[in-house]
Amino acid sequence: MWLNSIIRIILINSLLAITIGFSMPAFAAKNVKNVRVWPSPDSTRVVLDLTQSIEYSYFMLSNPERLVLDIKNTSINAELSNLAQSSDILKNIRSSTKNKSDSRLVFDLTSKIEPIIFALKPTAPYGNRLVIDLVDTEAKVAENQKKMESDRDIIIAIDAGHGGEDPGSIGGKGNYEKRITLAISKKLEALINKQPGLTAVMTRTGDYYISVHGRTEKARNANADLLISIHADAYHTPHPSGAGVWTLSPRRANSEIGKWLEKKEKHSELLGGAGDAIKNTTTEKYLVRTLLDMSMDHSMSQGYLVAKEILGELKDITKLHKRSPQSASFGVLKSPDIPSILVETGFISNPKEEKLLINNWFQNKMANSIFTAVNSYFKRNPPDGSYFAKFKDVKHKVKRGESLSLVAQNYNVTVSKIKEANNLRSNNIKIGQVLSIPQS
Ligand SMILES: [Zn+2]
Numbered sequence: 097m098w099l100n101s102i103i104r105i106i107l108i109n110s111l112l113a114i115t116i117g118f119s120m121p122a123f124a125a126k127n128v129k130n131v132r133v134w135p136s137p138d139s140t141r142v143v144l145d146l147t148q149s150i151e152y153s154y155f156m157l158s159n160p161e162r163l164v165l166d167i168k169n170t171s172i173n174a175e176l177s178n179l180a181q182s183s184d185i186l187k188n189i190r191s192s193t194k195n196k197s198d199s200r201l202v203f204d205l206t207s208k209i210e211p212i213i214f215a216l217k218p219t220a221p222y223g224n225r226l227v228i229d230l231v232d233t234e235a236k237v238a239e240n241q242k243k244m245e246s247d248r249d250i251i252i253a254i255d256a257g258h259g260g261e262d263p264g265s266i267g268g269k270g271n272y273e274k275r276i277t278l279a280i281s282k283k284l285e286a287l288i289n290k291q292p293g294l295t296a297v298m299t300r301t302g303d304y305y306i307s308v309h310g311r312t313e314k315a316r317n318a319n320a321d322l323l324i325s326i327h328a329d330a331y332h333t334p335h336p337s338g339a340g341v342w343t344l345s346p347r348r349a350n351s352e353i354g355k356w357l358e359k360k361e362k363h364s365e366l367l368g369g370a371g372d373a374i375k376n377t378t379t380e381k382y383l384v385r386t387l388l389d390m391s392m393d394h395s396m397s398q399g400y401l402v403a404k405e406i407l408g409e410l411k412d413i414t415k416l417h418k419r420s421p422q423s424a425s426f427g428v429l430k431s432p433d434i435p436s437i438l439v440e441t442g443f444i445s446n447p448k449e450e451k452l453l454i455n456n457w458f459q460n461k462m463a464n465s466i467f468t469a470v471n472s473y474f475k476r477n478p479p480d481g482s483y484f485a486k487f488k489d490v491k492h493k494v495k496r497g498e499s500l501s502l503v504a505q506n507y508n509v510t511v512s513k514i515k516e517a518n519n520l521r522s523n524n525i526k527i528g529q530v531l532s533i534p535q536s
Pocket residue numbers: 257258264265273327328
């Protein structure tokens with residue numbers, strides 16, 4: 097599936113190599129042959145493509161803020177101008193020759209940052225790399241300050257799959273999964289934010305790479321009540337089709353296609369940033385394991401119920417690949433404390449569905465179905481202290497001769513409040529119907 101993109105990336109890199117300017121120490125044995133910049137709202141990733149692994153050191157300077165990276169026995173053969181254009185954190189990258197064989201890169205920054213620098217071994221299509229993550233510390237603090245309160249909104253984290261240098265699967269017509277997932281996610285975000293009592297938080301808002309760990313971390317920092325990861329499925333033959341919903345599982349995936357998907361996700365992770373594998377040490381795995389045992393039952397059963405609800409909506413707008421929620425253990429679903437689900441919106445490897453997936457009308461329907469399911473699930477099962485919980489307490493069973501306006505009058509609330517609390521599309525109510533009465 098990625099072969100196309102791999103070839104494209106290699107092509108772009110070699111074109112760059114021809115047009116670059118040179119600032120080269122005379123006796124350097126190694127090369128920085130290309131520099132890539134991936135900005136996101138609160139961090140920017142800079143990737144140096146290297147001919148061999150390198151020795152490096154770095155330090156920070158203030159007034160103005162700079163990161164200085166010294167690289168031993170290496171020359172810079174990459175174009176650096178205009179690279180930082182779209183980053184909020186990075187103003188400019190400059191290079192200078194430190195001495196006969198060493199190079200120095202200076203990163204001019206807009207604010208104080210925390211650099212995370214690590215080397216990556218070759219993973220096709222990439223060779224040796226040095227990754228420099230520039231993390232805006234102030235943005236992180238602001239996010240953490242978002243505290244729980246009474247009448248709080250229920251937080252839905254929306255995770256648009258893939259992004260940046262990880263295109264996800266690619267359809268026969270050349271459409272990238274990462275673009276489809278972002279388009280649907282943005283539509284879902286708008287619907288959620290329009291609903292009083294719900295707030296959406298996006299794990300990514302543009303075309304940049306974010307690690308699996310970074311995605312769940314974002315959801316956790318926002319105190320998310322639910323994490324929905326949006327993807328498009330792919331298979332090595334064009335026939336398979338239909339949408340599906342996956343939920344967290346501590347065990348191995350329960351079907352053949354599940355196992356295959358697991359492998360695919362792992363591959364994408366390597367392609368995008370094997371840094372996760374380095375940072376997630378055994379101690380952290382142990383901690384995760386302990387947490388898993390504590391809170392998995394709760395989040396799993398909640399995730400399963402939301403997944404079922406979403407499938408109930410999706411069956412009206414598209415073919416289902418599997419009628420019941422499937423369980424898997426993808427990275428993004430491994431967050432033990434947050435109920436997490438993964439929606440496969442269709443098969444991008446199926447020509448008919450690839451066409452649908454890029455269609456604005458279909459994307460709207462997809463977002464709408466997911467929204468309707470999530471909204472009604474939380475209206476029926478509101479977390480304590482949430483705005484939705486206020487609507488839950490008082491119930492009224494409709495008696496003969498009662499109209500919606502009469503019920504509203506008796507409880508001193510508006511008709512529209514009752515309709516909103518019960519997801520009613522019209523003013524028609526039936527005898528025996530149980531209505532939730534919102535407390536005004
Ligand atoms: Zn995917």
